[in-house]
Amino acid sequence: MASSSPLSFSVAISRFHNHSTSFLLPSKSSSSPPYVSSPAKRPLLLRIPCRVLAGSDLLRDVGATAGVLAGAYGLVLTFDTLTRRQIIQQNLSRKLVHVLSGLVFVISWPIFSTSSEARYFALFVPLMNCLRLVIHGFSLATDEGLIKSVTREGKPEELLRGPLFYVLVLIACTLVFWRESPVGIISVAMMCGGDGMADIIGRRFGSMKLPYNQEKSWIGSVSMFTCGFVISIGMLQYYSALGYLQLDWSSAVPGVALIALTATVMESLPITNVVDDNISVPLVSMIAAYLSFGQ
Numbered sequence: 413m414a415s416s417s418p419l420s421f422s423v424a425i426s427r428f429h430n431h432s433t434s435f436l437l438p439s440k441s442s443s444s445p446p447y448v449s450s451p452a453k454r455p456l457l458l459r460i461p462c463r464v465l466a467g468s469d470l471l472r473d474v475g476a477t478a479g480v481l482a483g484a485y486g487l488v489l490t491f492d493t494l495t496r497r498q499i500i501q502q503n504l505s506r507k508l509v510h511v512l513s514g515l516v517f518v519i520s521w522p523i524f525s526t527s528s529e530a531r532y533f534a535l536f537v538p539l540m541n542c543l544r545l546v547i548h549g550f551s552l553a554t555d556e557g558l559i560k561s562v563t564r565e566g567k568p569e570e571l572l573r574g575p576l577f578y579v580l581v582l583i584a585c586t587l588v589f590w591r592e593s594p595v596g597i598i599s600v601a602m603m604c605g606g607d608g609m610a611d612i613i614g615r616r617f618g619s620m621k622l623p624y625n626q627e628k629s630w631i632g633s634v635s636m637f638t639c640g641f642v643i644s645i646g647m648l649q650y651y652s653a654l655g656y657l658q659l660d661w662s663s664a665v666p667g668v669a670l671i672a673l674t675a676t677v678m679e680s681l682p683i684t685n686v687v688d689d690n691i692s693v694p695l696v697s698m699i700a701a702y703l704s705f706g707q
């Protein structure tokens with residue numbers, strides 16, 4: 413398996429950086445080899461034959477896929493149990509699954525190897541959940557726990573709207589952007605952290621409605637902006653700390669604020685009957701993030 417380290421990405425982006433107004437810092441020149449050539453000085457990792465490394469990457473990615481897939485089932489099962497025991501209400505359960513599923517999934521991406529095929533192993537998780545939603549959405553099989561945890565009214569066909577769009581967005585972000593681009597990370601943060609928290613806070617405290625949308629409230633939209641912004645910055649810092657991103661924070665932070673504002677305005681519009689929030693919010697976030705970060 414060809415290995416693409418974070419360094420190779422930052423080299424690629426630095427070339428892109430020269431031609432765009434992105435907030436990604438230029439990185440080391442690609443002319444200097446990332447590692448020294450003499451065997452004696454080579455890091456231990458490079459002294460291991462490539463076939464062994466490739467095997468360990470494969471083992472790591474298979475293990476990571478199994479672990480994250482188990483986590484996805486475990487998360488839904490946990491909130492189903494909490495709902496059945498009436499520890500939390502179904503609406504809150506659904507929203508917490510909405511907030512946590514995508515965020516924990518993106519946080520799990522560094523568990524996968526640095527091979528260029530790693531994203532396809534990670535992709536298996538949302539793909540399996542997509543299949544699960546379709547099977548149960550068309551009532552080809554029954555999973556009461558799933559239906560109770562992620563639907564408003566307990567109807568199987570509800571799985572084919574919000575939840576399915578949500579998982580399709582995770583598939584797109586994994587496939588197109590993965591962990592070497594801030595665009596997918598920010599889009600998931602806005603869909604999960606922003607939109608999810610808008611519902612939780614707005615439903616509970618949203619007495620002052622928006623003048624142009626009586627279904628949404630000021631505090632819900634402020635929560636969407638605040639939580640979406642804070643969670644996006646937190647996720648970008650997480651990926652920067654792990655070496656996947658090199659950001660110029662003095663311009664990235666205002667850029668993320670603008671993306672969060674754009675997504676918040678989109679979410680506040682009375683268009684839920686036309687297009688689901690789980691499409692409009694991540695889509696507008698992707699466009700705004702791509703225009704801001706250029707990658």
Ligand SMILES: C/C(=C\COP(=O)(O)O)CCC[C@H](C)CCC[C@H](C)CCCC(C)C
Nearest residue numbers: 483484487510513516517538562574575578
């Ligand atoms: C409740 C959900 C969407 C509904 O949105 P809305 O209509 O209320 O706006 C989220 C559905 C989540 C899905 C069933 C499971 C997705 C799992 C994810 C792909 C992987 C998570 C792994 C991690 C380790 C928990």
Ligand SMILES: Nc1ccn([C@@H]2O[C@H](COP(=O)(O)OP(=O)(O)O)[C@@H](O)[C@H]2O)c(=O)n1
Nearest residue numbers: 610611614615618627628629632633680689
């Ligand atoms: N900006 C917002 C968003 C949601 N909310 C509240 O959260 C409820 C559900 O919001 P929503 O229709 O966006 O729910 P989902 O489509 O995200 O599941 C709304 O009916 C409002 O009570 C709010 O007050 N302000």
